[in-house]
Amino acid sequence: MTDTAPDTQQQTALLHAALAARQRAHAPYSGFRVGAAVLDEAARIHAGCNVENAAYPQGLCAEAVALGAMVVAGGRRARALLVLGDGKQLVTPCGGCRQKLREFADGATPVLLADAEGVRQVLTLDELLPQAFAPAHLEAR
Numbered sequence: 001m002t003d004t005a006p007d008t009q010q011q012t013a014l015l016h017a018a019l020a021a022r023q024r025a026h027a028p029y030s031g032f033r034v035g036a037a038v039l040d041e042a043a044r045i046h047a048g049c050n051v052e053n054a055a056y057p058q059g060l061c062a063e064a065v066a067l068g069a070m071v072v073a074g075g076r077r078a079r080a081l082l083v084l085g086d087g088k089q090l091v092t093p094c095g096g097c098r099q100k101l102r103e104f105a106d107g108a109t110p111v112l113l114a115d116a117e118g119v120r121q122v123l124t125l126d127e128l129l130p131q132a133f134a135p136a137h138l139e140a141r
């Protein structure tokens with residue numbers, strides 16, 4: 001499986017979905033809102049925001065929520081993921097979310113780092129999570 005980078009129209013759709021999701025973030029503890037959007041195998045877009053919790057470790061990252069939305073909609077393949085946060089520095093998915101994404105993507109899958117103006121950087125999942133533990137490890141048993 002190889003994913004080509006989403007085209008300009010898809011990038012714009014991902015950006016708008018992530019921006020709208022970020023507005024709905026539940027981030028009363030950190031005050032740091034994050035939006036994410038996933039492009040699935042049917043070119044559908046699924047968005048997520050971070051959902052924090054008074055029991056801090058129970059909070060969810062935006063990427064995890066977006067991947068969950070994809071799964072519940074019947075999507076099984078993440079062709080690309082876009083993430084954007086608050087603040088000046090580009091948000092990259094946390095370690096746990098890199099692993100969560102790897103379940104539905106492969107090393108070549110593009111991860112788009114964005115701000116409100118657009119996509120600023122594109123990395124592959126392999127660059128973010130080299131030598132990942134992946135479903136293939138279990139298939140090779």
Ligand code: THU
Pocket residue numbers: 027030032033034049050051052059060061062063083091092093094097
């Ligand atoms: N957060 C995300 O939603 N995604 C990331 O990739 C990094 C961090 C959230 C978790 C927490 O709600 C807030 O940002 C501050 O860490």
